[in-house]
Amino acid sequence: MKEMKRFAQKLEIASLPTPIHPAERLSSRLGGPEILLKRDDLTGLAFSGNKIRKLEYCIAEAISREAEVLITCGGPQSNHARATAAAAARIGLRCHLVLNGEPETVPDGNLFLDLLFGAKVSLVSATDLRDLEISMLEIADSYRTAGIKPYIIPLGASDALGSLGYIDAIGEIVEQTGKIGSIPDRIVFPCGSGGTLAGVVAGCLVHGLDCRVTAMSVAFPAEWSSGKVAEIFGSLRERFIPDLPEPGGKFEVIDDYIGDGYGKASPGLISFIREAASLEAIILDPTYTGKALFGLKKEIEKGNIGKGERVLFIHTGGAFGLFPYRERFLKEFEA
Numbered sequence: 001m002k003e004m005k006r007f008a009q010k011l012e013i014a015s016l017p018t019p020i021h022p023a024e025r026l027s028s029r030l031g032g033p034e035i036l037l038k039r040d041d042l043t044g045l046a047f048s049g050n051k052i053r054k055l056e057y058c059i060a061e062a063i064s065r066e067a068e069v070l071i072t073c074g075g076p077q078s079n080h081a082r083a084t085a086a087a088a089a090r091i092g093l094r095c096h097l098v099l100n101g102e103p104e105t106v107p108d109g110n111l112f113l114d115l116l117f118g119a120k121v122s123l124v125s126a127t128d129l130r131d132l133e134i135s136m137l138e139i140a141d142s143y144r145t146a147g148i149k150p151y152i153i154p155l156g157a158s159d160a161l162g163s164l165g166y167i168d169a170i171g172e173i174v175e176q177t178g179k180i181g182s183i184p185d186r187i188v189f190p191c192g193s194g195g196t197l198a199g200v201v202a203g204c205l206v207h208g209l210d211c212r213v214t215a216m217s218v219a220f221p222a223e224w225s226s227g228k229v230a231e232i233f234g235s236l237r238e239r240f241i242p243d244l245p246e247p248g249g250k251f252e253v254i255d256d257y258i259g260d261g262y263g264k265a266s267p268g269l270i271s272f273i274r275e276a277a278s279l280e281a282i283i284l285d286p287t288y289t290g291k292a293l294f295g296l297k298k299e300i301e302k303g304n305i306g307k308g309e310r311v312l313f314i315h316t317g318g319a320f321g322l323f324p325y326r327e328r329f330l331k332e333f334e335a
């Protein structure tokens with residue numbers, strides 16, 4: 001790959017560049033646009049998905065500040081928390097996760113892996129993000145008191161520093177698709193805490209990629225996600241890229257496929273995940289990638305995404321989040 005401009009120090013622990021695969025069977029089943037899969041589920045480091053691109057920057061900063069323990073937060077099935085635990089294990093730092101939820105009788109999926117990677121887990125009962133932030137600050141204080149230097153990574157590593165990972169990812173995409181003559185007309189991916197979205201939009205501006213950006217929200221109203229982009233753009237300008245233009249109309253957030261809420265899967269979604277697996281041998285999860293690709297299918301059906309378009313779908317990982325749903329899938333197989 002061509003040497004890319006770096007806006008901050010980064011710890012190179014991901015396997016990059018990730019490949020781009022044409023999803024020919026899926027494209028033809030959807031009777032629509034050419035679909036390319038950017039396989040960010042293959043970023044390595046115990047299948048860390050999109051999160052490792054962000055963590056490469058956050059952890060580089062943690063190391064430069066001589067941190068000894070990484071503290072972050074999420075839900076019990078947080079991919080971000082698990083990726084942080086894996087990265088901490090890989091580089092020999094401690095990890096403390098503040099997870100919002102009840103203890104599981106038998107820890108499953110990501111929570112099981114958090115423990116396998118040696119992270120300390122505090123389960124809390126938080127009503128909002130602020131509660132989680134307060135818990136992280138208290139835990140950080142207790143480490144300081146014990147003479148151990150903490151470093152807090154925000155929810156989803158979704159701040160200006162983390163979003164640099166997706167500015168790089170767009171540089172990677174521009175180079176790869178330029179080489180094979182397949183520059184996308186549109187990029188589609190799941191949007192949770194908003195850092196990936198902010199990075200993709202900023203990346204298109206930084207790397208001169210003129211394409212539509214469609215983020216499928218899996219949790220928050222579109223307005224919230226757009227606000228998050230504005231917030232991250234503000235701090236990107238302050239900290240790293242003073243001349244970063246306004247995101248303006250460069251992106252759209254679709255919040256029509258959240259369904260009953262974060263992590264809630266409809267029967268239609270469950271059968272679509274199965275269909276996609278049988279067509280492309282990809283593992284989608286009901287919380288993020290499944291919902292986003294399902295949203296893409298629906299937008300094609302509604303005619304909002306043109307049949308002549310070339311769509312690059314970023315597969316952001318999250319496979320372990322599938323396992324806690326296996327009973328739902330087994331029922332679907334029986335049916």
Ligand SMILES: Cc1ncc(COP(=O)(O)O)c(C=O)c1O
Nearest residue numbers: 079192193194195196288316318
């Ligand atoms: C698999 C997966 N995809 C997408 C996302 C969304 O990324 P972001 O939080 O940057 O919006 C997440 C966030 O946790 C994730 O785990």
